[in-house]
Amino acid sequence: MGDLLRFATAGSVDDGKSTLIGRLLYDSKSVFADQLASVERTSVDRGDDYTNLALLTDGLRAEREQGITIDVAYRYFSTPVRSFIVADTPGHVQYTRNMVTGASTADLALVLVDARKGVLEQTRRHAALSGLLRVPHVVLAVNKMDLVGFDEAVFDAIVKAFTDVADEIGLADVTAIPMAALSGDNVVHRSDRMDWYDGPALLEHLEQVSVERDHGEARPSRFPVQYVLRPMSIERPDYRGYAGTMASGTLRVGDDVVVLPSGRSTTIAGIDTADGELTHAVARQAVTVRLAAELDVSRGDAICAAGSPPQVLSSLEATVCWMADAPLEPGAQLLVKHTTRTVRAKVTALLDRLDVTTLEREPAEQLRLNDIGRITLRTASPLVVDAYADDRTTGAFLLIDATTGETRGAGMVMAGTLLP
Amino acid sequence: MTTVVPGLSQLDLLEAEGIHVMREVAAEFERPALLFSGGKDSIVMLHLALKAFWPMRIPFPLVHVDTGHNFDEVLAFRDRRVAELGARLVVASVQADIDTGRVREVPGGLRNPLQTTTLLRAIEEGRYDAVFGGARRDEEKARAKERFFSFRDAFGQWDPKNQRPELWNLYNGRHAPGEHIRVFPLSNWTELDVWRYIDRECIEVPSIYYAHERQVFERDEMLLGVTPHSQPRTGEAVTTRLVRYRTVGDASCTGAVASPARSPREVVEEVAVTRLTERGATRADDRASEAAMEDRKKEGYF
Numbered sequence: 001m002g003d004l005l006r007f008a009t010a011g012s013v014d015d016g017k018s019t020l021i022g023r024l025l026y027d028s029k030s031v032f033a034d035q036l037a038s039v040e041r042t043s044v045d046r047g048d049d050y051t052n053l054a055l056l057t058d059g060l061r062a063e064r065e066q067g068i069t070i071d072v073a074y075r076y077f078s079t080p081v082r083s084f085i086v087a088d089t090p091g092h093v094q095y096t097r098n099m100v101t102g103a104s105t106a107d108l109a110l111v112l113v114d115a116r117k118g119v120l121e122q123t124r125r126h127a128a129l130s131g132l133l134r135v136p137h138v139v140l141a142v143n144k145m146d147l148v149g150f151d152e153a154v155f156d157a158i159v160k161a162f163t164d165v166a167d168e169i170g171l172a173d174v175t176a177i178p179m180a181a182l183s184g185d186n187v188v189h190r191s192d193r194m195d196w197y198d199g200p201a202l203l204e205h206l207e208q209v210s211v212e213r214d215h216g217e218a219r220p221s222r223f224p225v226q227y228v229l230r231p232m233s234i235e236r237p238d239y240r241g242y243a244g245t246m247a248s249g250t251l252r253v254g255d256d257v258v259v260l261p262s263g264r265s266t267t268i269a270g271i272d273t274a275d276g277e278l279t280h281a282v283a284r285q286a287v288t289v290r291l292a293a294e295l296d297v298s299r300g301d302a303i304c305a306a307g308s309p310p311q312v313l314s315s316l317e318a319t320v321c322w323m324a325d326a327p328l329e330p331g332a333q334l335l336v337k338h339t340t341r342t343v344r345a346k347v348t349a350l351l352d353r354l355d356v357t358t359l360e361r362e363p364a365e366q367l368r369l370n371d372i373g374r375i376t377l378r379t380a381s382p383l384v385v386d387a388y389a390d391d392r393t394t395g396a397f398l399l400i401d402a403t404t405g406e407t408r409g410a411g412m413v414m415a416g417t418l419l420p
Numbered sequence: 421m422t423t424v425v426p427g428l429s430q431l432d433l434l435e436a437e438g439i440h441v442m443r444e445v446a447a448e449f450e451r452p453a454l455l456f457s458g459g460k461d462s463i464v465m466l467h468l469a470l471k472a473f474w475p476m477r478i479p480f481p482l483v484h485v486d487t488g489h490n491f492d493e494v495l496a497f498r499d500r501r502v503a504e505l506g507a508r509l510v511v512a513s514v515q516a517d518i519d520t521g522r523v524r525e526v527p528g529g530l531r532n533p534l535q536t537t538t539l540l541r542a543i544e545e546g547r548y549d550a551v552f553g554g555a556r557r558d559e560e561k562a563r564a565k566e567r568f569f570s571f572r573d574a575f576g577q578w579d580p581k582n583q584r585p586e587l588w589n590l591y592n593g594r595h596a597p598g599e600h601i602r603v604f605p606l607s608n609w610t611e612l613d614v615w616r617y618i619d620r621e622c623i624e625v626p627s628i629y630y631a632h633e634r635q636v637f638e639r640d641e642m643l644l645g646v647t648p649h650s651q652p653r654t655g656e657a658v659t660t661r662l663v664r665y666r667t668v669g670d671a672s673c674t675g676a677v678a679s680p681a682r683s684p685r686e687v688v689e690e691v692a693v694t695r696l697t698e699r700g701a702t703r704a705d706d707r708a709s710e711a712a713m714e715d716r717k718k719e720g721y722f
Contacts, residue, residue, distance in 0.1 A: 004430040075564070097585055274474035393588065
């Protein structure tokens with residue numbers, strides 16, 4: 001049984017993204033006959049010239065009527081090697097929040113470029129968002145190579161231009177692949193029309209890229225407590241277990257830990273699951289932890305490696321992607337939902353706004369829908385945080401409107417600027 | 421007693437994600453409930469709930485929206501499983517809503533659209549603020565746009581154009597009294613994942629999911645079993661075929677597929693190479709239009 005790779009794609013219909021995804025799904029036999037028949041029927045009804053594979057992902061009535069992707073669509077396919085979850089997001093600037101959503105859980109970002117057009121504004125934006133959300137791997141898919149005569153020089157120039165952007169942003173791992181999605185060159189099978197390219201086809205790369213270390217098994221352990229299990233049954237009158245999902249690191253029985261924000265120390269007495277006890281638990285596992293000492297621990301607390309604990313802060317700097325129609329202004333009061341803790345917070349300052357196309361920071365009075373900027377926050381009670389650059393779980397939070405309950409924004413704790 | 425964890429497989433990760441979601445709900449909501457039909461997805465969801473809260477009992481009741489058009493094997497399975505677990509089962513009956521005139525049965529016998537009224541009544545009567553459903557995003561294109569936490573207004577309606585962004589593993593369940601959240605812990609599972617998991621975990625499912633001899637007739641390119649709720653019309657020939665069910669919904673609109681698969685392993689092999697989606701193959705209720713599911717969901721369907 002294989003493992004799982006989550007990847008996000010961003011782009012518009014005309015750069016061939018839908019064709020590419022359609023090709024991946026179709027060639028991996030993940031499009032079913034009735035789905036294809038339905039798409040073909042609708043394409044004919046709409047008068048499309050070709051079977052519009054975008055209709056496979058654009059499922060909502062409004063999307064089909066308007067011929068646009070409004071929301072993140074999740075698609076699933078698997079090969080004998082690996083299973084894949086694709087977050088297919090619309091690429092236009094007015095859908096930045098959807099891209100951010102898709103990238104938040106992605107192991108890999110697929111950035112599409114039309115070989116005839118090269119690196120565009122939207123390419124820079126997709127790269128910038130991948131960097132901001134710390135997506136560990138990026139694939140630069142240079143598509144429509146057939147329309148530039150499969151010319152190596154064109155590919156090299158685009159890769160060079162993108163590498164400059166990637167360096168500026170600090171993208172960690174970029175792989176560039178020349179392809180022609182419509183004819184399937186270098187999508188699932190290696191192309192014989194670009195013998196100057198000796199790298200893998202896209203699917204091969206997606207199957208091979210190593211994501212094991214991306215989830216922080218080697219980092220200091222972080223275990224946000226979700227739920228306290230107290231069965232109070234006759235068999236287990238005194239059982240008290242702390243249920244949660246390992247955010248990062250590896251927790252072992254006998255480890256010295258500190259419970260934050262209280263700061264009390266103890267050791268791990270046991271790690272339980274319904275299937276039996278474990279010697280250790282790694283990032284992303286859902287387990288139940290027992291502590292040696294009887295401490296007052298509840299939801300919202302974090303059990304952490306004693307040697308390198310996270311910070312406990314009531315004031316912090318963060319990068320925020322604003323997702324609501326009403327703008328964010330300094331002084332705004334919101335709820336912060338961070339790991340398993342939700343606290344009241346006040347935006348104490350708006351530091352700047354990021355132009356995601358030029359990557360320039362500029363002063364701003366407010367953040368509007370889809371804007372990204374830096375803010376300072378003060379919280380009513382402390383949060384147990386790491387910088388988002390170090391930990392995509394303990395460094396991330398939502399901003400929620402306390403009155404309407406709506407999610408207004410997504411925040412990432414800044415590295416190196418943590419305030420006391 | 422002690423096991424060592426190798427690298428996490430895809431099923432491990434899906435299981436962990438589902439457990440995480442269920443614990444979030446138990447921690448943040450006052451009155452959750454789990455929709456349990458005796459179908460494979462709700463059985464897997466119940467299995468995750470047992471794991472999530474072990475060694476406690478699951479801290480919420482099970483709710484079955486009973487169309488009255490059930491497969492006997494599925495009802496028997498439901499009752500046996502509930503008894504084994506000592507769980508609390510609330511049955512919300514579509515027949516009761518027909519009898520009291522809250523809904524009118526349409527000629528032709530499809531009761532699926534009527535379920536919405538009964539479901540919303542059950543949610544209101546139980547004052548449930550979170551309701552777990554076994555829906556998966558791979559089932560249908562409107563469901564592909566669903567969130568793990570899906571907000572429903574005071575009328576139970578889904579507004580697909582105004583959904584909350586869902587990032588990382590942070591789920592926003594805020595709602596006002598009278599509103600509720602539908603929660604889908606199996607969002608990221610596929611039909612194949614469900615069967616691989618049933619196989620791996622040795623989970624029991626009703627016998628009709630496996631190959632058996634049954635009297636069937638063909639209608640709308642589907643094989644329908646002869647039951648009190650589905651009878652052949654003139655000209656529809658009844659034959660005995662080796663079939664199994666891929667979904668077990670309302671017996672009047674759920675078709676069987678010809679299949680020799682008698683075990684979870686054989687079903688996994690069959691599903692891995694199938695060319696039709698499970699809903700396309702077996703559900704008349706989704707054939708009403710391209711957006712049949714979206715329209716029903718907006719009104720408050722599962």
